[in-house]
Amino acid sequence: MMEKLEPPASPSARRGEQLSPPRSVSPPVNSPAAKEPQNRGDSAQSGVSEEPPAPCQRSPAELIAVETSDGGGLARSPHETTPPVSTATDSPLNHTTPPPTPCSSATLPPNIPVISLGHSKPPIPPLPLPSPQLTALHPIPPRSLGSNDIRLTQLTSLSAPAPTLPVPPPGPLLPPSYLPGHPFFSSAYLGPSGNYGLFASSRMKRRPSSHFELGLSEGPPQKLARRVFTNSRERWRQQNVNGAFSELRKLIPTHPPDKKLSKNEILRLAMKYINFLVQLLHDQASEWGSQTTEDGGPREEGEEGEAVEDERLGVANSWDPNPGSQCDSPSRGHSLTDRPVLGSALPDRDSESMSTLVISPASSCYGDTDSEESLNSKNSIVNPGACGLEQTAARIQTVLASDQR
Amino acid sequence: MTRKVFTNTRERWRQQNVNSAFAELRKLLPTHPPEKKLSKNEILRLAMRYIGFLVQLLERQGGRPTLLSILHSAQGLASDTDPPSPGSSCDSSEAW
Numbered sequence: 295m296m297e298k299l300e301p302p303a304s305p306s307a308r309r310g311e312q313l314s315p316p317r318s319v320s321p322p323v324n325s326p327a328a329k330e331p332q333n334r335g336d337s338a339q340s341g342v343s344e345e346p347p348a349p350c351q352r353s354p355a356e357l358i359a360v361e362t363s364d365g366g367g368l369a370r371s372p373h374e375t376t377p378p379v380s381t382a383t384d385s386p387l388n389h390t391t392p393p394p395t396p397c398s399s400a401t402l403p404p405n406i407p408v409i410s411l412g413h414s415k416p417p418i419p420p421l422p423l424p425s426p427q428l429t430a431l432h433p434i435p436p437r438s439l440g441s442n443d444i445r446l447t448q449l450t451s452l453s454a455p456a457p458t459l460p461v462p463p464p465g466p467l468l469p470p471s472y473l474p475g476h477p478f479f480s481s482a483y484l485g486p487s488g489n490y491g492l493f494a495s496s497r498m499k500r501r502p503s504s505h506f507e508l509g510l511s512e513g514p515p516q517k518l519a520r521r522v523f524t525n526s527r528e529r530w531r532q533q534n535v536n537g538a539f540s541e542l543r544k545l546i547p548t549h550p551p552d553k554k555l556s557k558n559e560i561l562r563l564a565m566k567y568i569n570f571l572v573q574l575l576h577d578q579a580s581e582w583g584s585q586t587t588e589d590g591g592p593r594e595e596g597e598e599g600e601a602v603e604d605e606r607l608g609v610a611n612s613w614d615p616n617p618g619s620q621c622d623s624p625s626r627g628h629s630l631t632d633r634p635v636l637g638s639a640l641p642d643r644d645s646e647s648m649s650t651l652v653i654s655p656a657s658s659c660y661g662d663t664d665s666e667e668s669l670n671s672k673n674s675i676v677n678p679g680a681c682g683l684e685q686t687a688a689r690i691q692t693v694l695a696s697d698q699r
Numbered sequence: 700m701t702r703k704v705f706t707n708t709r710e711r712w713r714q715q716n717v718n719s720a721f722a723e724l725r726k727l728l729p730t731h732p733p734e735k736k737l738s739k740n741e742i743l744r745l746a747m748r749y750i751g752f753l754v755q756l757l758e759r760q761g762g763r764p765t766l767l768s769i770l771h772s773a774q775g776l777a778s779d780t781d782p783p784s785p786g787s788s789c790d791s792s793e794a795w
Contacts (some may be wrong), residue, residue: 535739538743542750561717561721564724564746568724568746568749568750571753571754571757575757
């Protein structure tokens with residue numbers, strides 16, 4: 295029995311709770327307490343007799359109670375619980391860890407996970423699933439809490455009445471909202487675990503779907519729980535995407551800067567902006583090329599046309615421009631020395647691998663075979679030296695203005 | 700009833716538009732391999748990094764304040780956060 299009580303999943307916070315004020319651990323578990331009154335030492339009981347804190351606390355209390363029953367007393371309980379707690383904390387997503395539930399073994403099925411409150415680690419997967427467990431869980435009203443908070447509030451209340459549930463706990467974190475009210479759950483205890491739980495659970499979720507496959511006898515509560523979990527996970531995922539949208543929005547220059555853009559607009563403007571930047575680079579490259587035309591325009595242009603974008607992992611755009619061209623390193627260095635006019639710009643170019651990033655959208659992403667030809671043609675097409683900063687500015691304005699109309 | 704159908708259709712059409720915009724944006728992003736499948740989240744974040752990279756590249760290559768950098772600074776968009784990986788990795792191209 296003692297072993298069962300060990301809360302593998304109990305978070306460090308719980309451990310802290312246990313350590314600091316063992317007495318503060320109230321007998322959250324009324325029923326468990328009742329069940330093991332004899333087991334608890336007086337000290338434990340005193341602590342327990344205080345108000346019933348959150349379920350997580352209860353677990354410790356129960357642990358303590360259990361421990362004390364062993365004769366170790368409160369002093370011992372923290373120690374004993376520490377190891378299991380540490381292990382629990384080590385694996386935040388301890389869904390599988392069995393029964394974190396420290397609640398009195400008599401009342402809580404060993405497989406009920408216990409969530410530690412108030413610490414940043416991902417909450418232990420609260421409810422594994424079975425309906426009876428669900429009833430035990432606190433249903434923190436979902437609306438009252440933020441979506442993130444809801445997850446936090448998944449305290450495994452696991453209270454007393456929870457009959458021994460055959461269901462294994464593995465499941466991913468489930469938003470607590472679905473559970474029918476339990477007084478134990480109090481949002482105050484919930485720490486900002488953030489999305490960790492759901493995030494982790496998203497991986498766990500895949501696995502033990504079999505665990506969820508309780509027979510129909512398990513009933514709707516389980517399906518309900520699953521649905522709730524899925525909903526909140528989807529919500530979290532969508533929030534992520536929306537966040538990415540807003541960040542992308544920040545990069546797109548508009549007038550006024552805080553103009554509201556729809557998702558569609560954000561995407562299309564981003565496309566235009568990227569195209570514009572690429573073309574700008576291209577023009578700059580040709581501009582430089584034209585500036586150093588004395589040494590042989592074509593060669594310079596070819597070098598300029600080298601497109602080496604390293605951001606592309608291993609993209610074979612190893613733009614060795616034309617195999618037969620003189621645009622190789624030796625010539626490159628050669629040409630560099632011939633361009634003193636660039637002045638300070640040169641070093642930068644060199645450091646940047648001196649190849650201007652000439653990327654034609656089509657060729658850059660899709661294979662390099664045609665890049666050379668297309669780039670060369672582009673070089674010839676581009677108006678060398680015609681793209682001054684002023685023209686660039688004008689182009690920017692035009693592009694943005696047209697986009698926003 | 701008809702209105703619901705109409706709304707569904709419109710929403711579907713709208714969603715298709717957004718998806719095609721995603722696909723087009725995806726075409727602009729350099730990846731390896733180029734046909735790699737990217738999720739929407741990944742497309743957005745990769746686009747962010749790419750734009751930041753291009754801006755940074757332009758600023759550095761320009762050797763002079765570009766209008767873009769002015770624009771960005773005006774808008775409080777600091778691309779400094781983007782790691783200058785492109786630049787640094789550019790050197791590796793020499794080995795090619």
